[in-house]
Amino acid sequence: MPSAPAGTLYRGREGMWSWVAHRVTGVLIFFFLLVHVLDTALVRVSPEAYDAVIGTYKTVVMGLGEAGLVAAIVFHAFNGVRIILVDFWAKGPKYQRTMLWVVVGLFAVTMAGFLPRHLMNVFGGGH
Amino acid sequence: MSTTSTSSPLAAPRDPYKRQKTTRSNYELYSWVFMRASGVVLIVLIFGHLFVNLMVGEGVHAIDFGFVAGKWASPFWQVWDLLMLWLAMIHGTNGVRTIINDYAQRDGTRLVLKGALYLAFVVVTVLGTLVVFTFDPCPPNALDYQLPSFCFTGRP
Numbered sequence: 447m448p449s450a451p452a453g454t455l456y457r458g459r460e461g462m463w464s465w466v467a468h469r470v471t472g473v474l475i476f477f478f479l480l481v482h483v484l485d486t487a488l489v490r491v492s493p494e495a496y497d498a499v500i501g502t503y504k505t506v507v508m509g510l511g512e513a514g515l516v517a518a519i520v521f522h523a524f525n526g527v528r529i530i531l532v533d534f535w536a537k538g539p540k541y542q543r544t545m546l547w548v549v550v551g552l553f554a555v556t557m558a559g560f561l562p563r564h565l566m567n568v569f570g571g572g573h
Numbered sequence: 574m575s576t577t578s579t580s581s582p583l584a585a586p587r588d589p590y591k592r593q594k595t596t597r598s599n600y601e602l603y604s605w606v607f608m609r610a611s612g613v614v615l616i617v618l619i620f621g622h623l624f625v626n627l628m629v630g631e632g633v634h635a636i637d638f639g640f641v642a643g644k645w646a647s648p649f650w651q652v653w654d655l656l657m658l659w660l661a662m663i664h665g666t667n668g669v670r671t672i673i674n675d676y677a678q679r680d681g682t683r684l685v686l687k688g689a690l691y692l693a694f695v696v697v698t699v700l701g702t703l704v705v706f707t708f709d710p711c712p713p714n715a716l717d718y719q720l721p722s723f724c725f726t727g728r729p
Contacts, residue, residue, distance in 0.1 A: 469668075469672060472665070472672075473669065473672065476665035476668065476669055479661055479697075480693060483658065483662075483697045483700065483701040484697065486641070487700050487704045489641050489642075489704065490703075490704050490707065490708065492712070492714060492715070493720070494719070496638045496641070497637050497719065500636055500637060504633055504636075509633065516627070519623070523615075523616045523619070526609075526612045526616070527612075527613075533609065563632065564628070564633070567631060567632035567633055568632075568633070
């Protein structure tokens with residue numbers, strides 16, 4: 447029974463799981479992008495059509511969905527910078543695991559800044 | 574003995590040795606570079622987009638036709654959104670293309686999935702581009718309260 451070689455960069459652990467998360471968030475963001483361009487295109491139909499559809503983005507369920515979308519984008523963005531550093535920075539592969547925890551830390555800080563503001567807008571009513 | 578006498582003349586004896594003739598282009602290299610270059614630009618464009626649309630003022634509650642009209646009255650946001658549309662669509666399509674190549678094993682499955690992907694890319698990108706370029710912030714069929722205030726400047 448051959449065992450997996452130790453120390454391989456992308457086999458198990460943080461390296462592989464961040465790769466999985468990067469794919470999952472990427473696909474999520476892409477499908478939202480398709481929908482988002484189509485709903486924005488309604489400005490060419492009429493102001494009523496656009497306002498009606500964008501009104502559904504202001505409900506609580508969609509507001510929570512937006513929070514999840516922003517979380518996916520923030521992770522994908524910071525982990526993307528980590529991937530670039532692994533590829534182009536000489537010490538990138540050595541510090542790839544450390545950099546993932548930096549990504550997680552920056553993600554937490556960014557979401558801590560975004561979530562209270564956004565959730566107040568979602569649950570506070572606004573209009 | 575007969576084997577040495579049968580001469581099969583070499584077509585071009587001075588041809589340089591090639592392990593295998595490659596017919597590939599550098600397409601995958603350029604795609605790899607593009608993902609990194611566009612990714613960096615998209616971080617700026619999308620973080621700016623999210624901040625202006627979700628964090629400033631009333632956030633998502635402030636978004637309506639007048640909000641969009643107010644933004645696209647400025648060439649700055651037109652260029653911003655157009656660049657964001659194109660880079661995000663190419664970046665996302667290329668990412669999903671990679672995933673299809675990784676997981677769809679049958680040739681037919683890959684062909685169908687990538688066909689649908691490229692069709693979606695063309696439809697959404699062309700539609701989005703037309704919307705940014707042909708948008709009228711003060712359409713004649715709109716009610717006054719739906720429009721941004723600058724539609725009424727100069728009106729008696």
